[in-house]
Amino acid sequence: MASTTTTTTTEKLKVVIVGAGLGGLMLGTLLERCNIPYVIVEKATVVKPLGSALAVGSTLIPLFEQLGVAEDLYRVGKPWTHYYTYSESKELILAADFSLAQGLTGYKQYAIGRPALYDLLFNQIPSHKIHFGKRVTSIYDNGDGVEVKTTDGSNYEGNILVGADGAYSVVRQQLYEALLKEGKLPASDQEELPFSCVCLVGQTRPLDPEEFPVLKEPVAQFKSTLGNDNAYSWTTFTTSYNSICWMVMLHLEKVANRSTYNDNRNRTSENLEWESHATAAKAMCDETRHFPLQFGDGTLTMGDMYDRTDQDLISKVMLEEKVFETWYSGRTVLLGDACHKLHPSGGRGVVTSMHDAIALANLLYAHPPNPTSSDIHTLFSEYRSERYSVVQATFKNSQMMRKATDKDLFAACTRFLLKHMPTWLWSKFIERTVVDRPQVGFLEQVPVKGTVVPSVSPSAQKARAVYEQKEK
Template structure:
């Protein structure tokens, strides 16, 4: 989140964000029932960017963002079923048979984007869709995700720590790894990753189960089954328990202890797709976030890149000379041109980070390398990740906390928007 904090300051939500977050100082990796064999120091992020890295509960972060948007601007309970485009407008039809029209349609609707599917179907019929964009989204991991209820720090002492504690555990005899971190709300957020022997896709998986006359993939109890398979994995976390006579001792937790303290409706099984699409726009429609680039969550770059997409696109919309189709098409090209290189860099970082979570030889090599990185090289890597931090050119500049350790890259869209913003301010003054 560190590359986004200057943006949050511009949006005047930084203080609220910090209030619901915990800073991240270390990330430790261990084999089940053993001590940590690798610890990465994230405390140096503040020296690099002026801000520490933060861990935040996703629901709390959503609530913070939603508070900034007038309720009239958000419509719930509607799904897009049809997209129509004319020369001067784009229209969407929703499941309640309503039509909405505008100059631009932004598809920010996730990895299996309805907007992308509609746009790609049209391009495919026209013979304009690259072959790679017609291929299924691949994944080599499935994942259980959840977050416990708020717990008593006296019972779980690790929750008392000022900084978020982030643990990665590699299961001893199973193809699983477990990531757990603590939040400001005294909860444990957790992920259980199942590492598949080879990459597959949802379409291939569904076909396999259909051929085998199995309904496992679509069975609503699949998440429960995965919980049952992994419940005895031992975590490097202790719980204080009161024994007979009032004496207190410590008990090592298993992932079952977290399952049991998580509301069942908040446990989901998801697939961790990885792909960068080639085609991000067509006509008056453009894609954003997971809809055009799906990253493995290991490096925490998915949401960061989606928000950076939004910043760049907003800057370019601000400087749009007209709402003609040609102007919009050129703007979309500038958007993809600016974003593609940072997205590709984040994609590679996410792939490498995902190796830390895997078992086998390649995972062991990556963990060894990260565990023995010299301090200067670790700083260099974190600095490279934090260098790209586009700001909103049409909002008041936020006071920069960067102390020169890393000079941020120049964002062309932000520079253009800033120039126009200042010109308009001068006109207002005159």
Template sequence: MAVNHTRNSKDDRTVTNTQRTKVLIVGAGLAGLTLALLLQKANIFYEVFERAQEIKPLGSAIVLTAHTSPLIRQLGLEEEFISLSKVLTAIHVGKEDRQIDFDIAVGSKDAIERYGGDTRLITRPVLYDLLLRQLPQERVHFGKKILATKQGGNGVHIRCSDGTEYEGDILAGADGAHSAVRQNMYAELNEENKLPPADGVALPFINVCLVGQTRPLTVEEFPDLEQQECQFNRVVGENKPYAWGNFTTAQQTVAWSLVEFKATESSKDDESFRNSEWGPEATAVMCEQVRSFPIIASGDKMFTVGDLIDWTPKENISKVMLEEKVFQTWSSGRTVLLGDACHKFNPSGGAGATNAMHDAVILANYIDSLPDCPSADEIEKAFLAYRVDRIKWVEDVFEQSKLFRTMVDKGIKATIVRFILKYAPAAVMKARNERQASYKPQAAFLPLDEVDPLVKAIYQPSLHLKTRAHE
């Protein structure tokens, strides 16, 4: 099928050669893999294209709250997910004297009854592997860096750096904060003077982060591993522009992260970024700078960040930018964005993974509701409805993530935020948790979740679309 860039979008049903929609997914991160698995469940053809040669064991850990539980059960992954993760009920925030100052409740002992699921922590590589194992190997292509994308009345087309080219009906950009799909789509919109000025501004960052995960440890080496629940401890530096945390995993490892707060905002386009050091050597330098920082842990030994670094394979340590922005334009024609490609949260709020999965399920519902051989107009309307469904929640979570980022930052504003979190009435935190837990998107084309918690789900527009997966 050759992509026709001039044909009237309203009559292109006559030139497609597939009955159901074919979706090209760029990016094999959490958003892309979740979307792929959902489309597979809906019997919609898809292919995934990932620029990396393989999924590397990088990153730290991911927190998934109760409002992903219905989707995980729908996908048939609950039992294995529980075995690979740990329950998280609180984040312990302390100071450099290793004393806990206050706790932030992120779950509860009765979370399953009240919310329909626990808040759980799982390492990023383990969660990716769980999703990847559900997909046929021939549907996921590694080493596919996208050079160019095109779309027209009757299809989309991508060209990769290895010379291969692919065509489909829909292009889904799940390729991260610096999405090639978004950049190509925005370039086209900019030429047509259709791109909002705010979307043309580079993705900003003000902090950098060092992340890693240790090798499996014994309880004798790190006593916190004996606890069934995840032990999540965070330290706010007193006279230094850093905050750092450590958290135990179901794999008997300790995941950790350290944030350095920069004085000014920057971006990848700025001279300050181009003059910065990135890569293995820069990571090693930063590791040496923070080795002496104390961490909170049980037992008699006074652990430091250096202990965690020494227990972590060098190839599993990385230095990353902490960017944050909600883009206003999520789609154009047959191209649509999800996950970090359209909204990048600061990870301090722990919301990126949950919202990537929420994007995937809402988008999958709209794709599944499309007729056979959908026209460009029908696809575009579905994508606009997908954004309307998601944008309010995304913007709310974005503000909350900024609040958590501020909490571990420096200055009077951070001090005020910590004071509020420390002394906030339990009823206020409970109301916050219940509001979050009320938003729990499900796939319309799968049997609905049968768990009936005390906190009911709010109305989900895409759940009431006409489903076609099993006609």
């Protein structure tokens, strides 16, 4: 069993993390384990269990084993093996078998509600190190440190600022404004976030398995439906705690952004992220209540899911897709959705955010005593170098999976190819999605399982060398 013993670091370093999403919480958890001082500030005043379900498997479980919380993950997760796609008339279009991943990696795949995973990580952070209701108003980098000011007049100082505050990151916005004035911001980073899907998400209250027998199935049931004569697709996922996570996607005719998207129910930037806005969400719920579900006695619809979901926990969001070029400058660095936003069809958004946290934590642990601005620049450069190409490949894979659920001819061809793909080729595809299984170098290593050898993580190697030197 992996050790969760922390390793003391005496270097003078403090990290200010803006954003208490899953990526920010994971980074905080890792810094907590290696005793690097940090603080997390979050604009939301309270934690709301928003979101649907996530797939967690071999790309993250070794890390959870290192942290000693894998059993907690298993308790709130439910094993899953297949993802089924149907037509609205209940014809099976595609059955994607992901059970191959267990043989390749030694780990099962688990379906877990986003709120449950959030709670697991939130519980790893001491309460005095996370502050809610702290909306950032200004960031000042004086070359020797950073200062963050919030609307309530609070100031937070540190050596490094991490922007983990989502797709519409305030940290990124202020960083980019400064770089634009200096003529250093690439043209692509000046463009707005594009999206081609609008999404409604939620999770029911715990249900009675007698009323919903699908909950009795030993593995999570992932079932997606493509509308016959409409621009929608919708998906349901069962959980270990007898709830059903659900998601409804509206596929737009053309790519949009928040300036061009003409939806009078969605005019503010606030609801472009994971936030609940009753009017916008209710309108989409009303439009889609009659959509049939792929389980039960044939009479169940999405309306049955909406009625069993707390209304303030239903969210309407835009599914942006973009990888930014600029990830850092000065003493500020970006993480997760703040620097790369992936479509959820690939199931990799949270994975990439947490892998960012692993790489950054490894490099912070291995940093030299009293790091200079030059040291920090090198650290950030190594972080981006390790993560950028991996994120780009994952981004393309997520785009392909998204296109498989689109409503055009290309999507139909993609589904046909996936359906008739030989097993050996599908296995190769799965291999590509599980090769990145990084660990942190400053905790006891988890033995490699399965037949696919994990890719090499330079940051983990660097942190491991420092860890072993300190242990001598």
